[in-house]
Amino acid sequence: MEFVSTRGRAPVLSFSDAVLAGLASDGGLYLPREWPRLSLEEIAGFAGRPYAEVAFAVISRFVGGEIEDDVLRAMIEDAYAGFRHPSVAPLVELEPGHFALELFHGPTLAFKDVAMQFLARVMDHILAERGERATIVGATSGDTGSAAIEAFRGRDNTDIFILHPEGRTSEVQRRQMTSVLDDNVHNIALRGTFDDCQNTVKALFNNASFRKDVRLSGVNSINWGRIVAQIVYYFTAAVSLGAPLRPVSFTVPTGNFGDIFAGYAAKRMGLNIDKLVIATNANDILARTLETGRYEIQGVHPTISPSMDIQISSNFERLLFEAVERNPDALGPLMGAIAQSGGFDLPFGALAAIRAEFAAGTTNEPATRQTMAETYRSAEYLLDPHTAVGVAVARTARRDGVPMVTLATAHPAKFPEAVRDATGIEPPLPLWLADLYERPERLSVLDNDQGEIERFIKARTRSGEDLH
Ligand SMILES: Cc1ncc(COP(=O)(O)O)c(C=O)c1O
Numbered sequence: 001m002e003f004v005s006t007r008g009r010a011p012v013l014s015f016s017d018a019v020l021a022g023l024a025s026d027g028g029l030y031l032p033r034e035w036p037r038l039s040l041e042e043i044a045g046f047a048g049r050p051y052a053e054v055a056f057a058v059i060s061r062f063v064g065g066e067i068e069d070d071v072l073r074a075m076i077e078d079a080y081a082g083f084r085h086p087s088v089a090p091l092v093e094l095e096p097g098h099f100a101l102e103l104f105h106g107p108t109l110a111f112k113d114v115a116m117q118f119l120a121r122v123m124d125h126i127l128a129e130r131g132e133r134a135t136i137v138g139a140t141s142g143d144t145g146s147a148a149i150e151a152f153r154g155r156d157n158t159d160i161f162i163l164h165p166e167g168r169t170s171e172v173q174r175r176q177m178t179s180v181l182d183d184n185v186h187n188i189a190l191r192g193t194f195d196d197c198q199n200t201v202k203a204l205f206n207n208a209s210f211r212k213d214v215r216l217s218g219v220n221s222i223n224w225g226r227i228v229a230q231i232v233y234y235f236t237a238a239v240s241l242g243a244p245l246r247p248v249s250f251t252v253p254t255g256n257f258g259d260i261f262a263g264y265a266a267k268r269m270g271l272n273i274d275k276l277v278i279a280t281n282a283n284d285i286l287a288r289t290l291e292t293g294r295y296e297i298q299g300v301h302p303t304i305s306p307s308m309d310i311q312i313s314s315n316f317e318r319l320l321f322e323a324v325e326r327n328p329d330a331l332g333p334l335m336g337a338i339a340q341s342g343g344f345d346l347p348f349g350a351l352a353a354i355r356a357e358f359a360a361g362t363t364n365e366p367a368t369r370q371t372m373a374e375t376y377r378s379a380e381y382l383l384d385p386h387t388a389v390g391v392a393v394a395r396t397a398r399r400d401g402v403p404m405v406t407l408a409t410a411h412p413a414k415f416p417e418a419v420r421d422a423t424g425i426e427p428p429l430p431l432w433l434a435d436l437y438e439r440p441e442r443l444s445v446l447d448n449d450q451g452e453i454e455r456f457i458k459a460r461t462r463s464g465e466d467l468h
């Protein structure tokens, strides 16, 4: 399987190289050259199979034999063995025909664990086979960072540096990151927003000598290894609701567009998805884009769903690439316009192509709280504020006869204040995190200054010799 960059100027890579590269050298994002297709029989055969088996069937299509089947299968089984629910990603019916897909049964209580537990094992395997090390740098609004740190802590082949926006995550999210004291883990609280963190990470990738010197790699959803693992739960959920014979719709609380792009990939692979519904909070750039045809960056609004407080939605580039029929020369000027003027108008054909597959909706803070309160009253089910954004939008987007699945992206205990304010109930942390508030923290507060961040990282990156 070959992977191509959305910008068309980076080398075509294998699965392993695309995973280690993270971002393409031309600033683009990697995608498979062609979508692998699964037959209807194969999809139907996923019904009732263990999650790890479906994951192997889906992921191996992208690995293309580069990792031996037995090794890949063992890695996948190991990645999901630690999840606290036997189904890994169970469905819960909230109201007739509307389901929550619980993606928060991993170690850090958010959907990021599903991909990160796999990605860390794959990266470690590839690096060990090659006798190489890597420096991972990631940007987080709270959940990617905690999942990545948990997955990579203590690993000899990697140092990990996570940038979060100072004071803009929940306390639980921050502590999940900063209380991990392993030598290879470094937390940077950036004086800025999540978009500043993400722009800095991209700038580090675009500095060719820094990239080479530290052997830079990334674990944000710019890395195809993340998306590939997130495709799996669309298959398991849809099949248990009657796919491939019956179409299913999905609503996804959206920020960086990685999770919903995985749904789009599942559809390209042959899954019978009716609509993919983008749900946004006040940071509604994607909903505005679908409505008006103009992608335009505005200031970031802090909300009670902080992990979605994002304006520059990095994976939207992958969808645009598809919508302009994979023509990098059509995509390049659009991406250039973001840097120059903060936005662009979608070409008419591209907008029509996106509207054919996606719908979008926005909720405000009172409606999010009301959805949390109502869902607790009617179903005795606690939603975290991100999932609540999804549930609120899903209710407006449902079609008769088509089951709707809203992705439950985080456990309510990650956002105890928001949940208590809305419902009067404060969800407790699970036992393994019960002492989180007592654990010592370690973090460095830095200005949003690329040079300073590069010096910080270089000074702390361990070479192979340091380990012996
Ligand atoms: C809890 C939660 N929900 C939703 C999102 C948005 O997901 P994505 O960035 O893949 O669109 C995030 C962050 O990524 C998150 O942490």
Ligand SMILES: N[C@@H](CCOP(=O)(O)O)C(=O)O
Residues within 6 Å of the ligand: 139, 140, 141, 142, 143, 144, 145, 219, 220, 221, 222, 255, 256, 258, 307, 308, 314
């Ligand atoms: N909401 C995310 C932002 C980063 O998203 P990613 O999926 O691109 O890693 C977070 O929790 O950090």
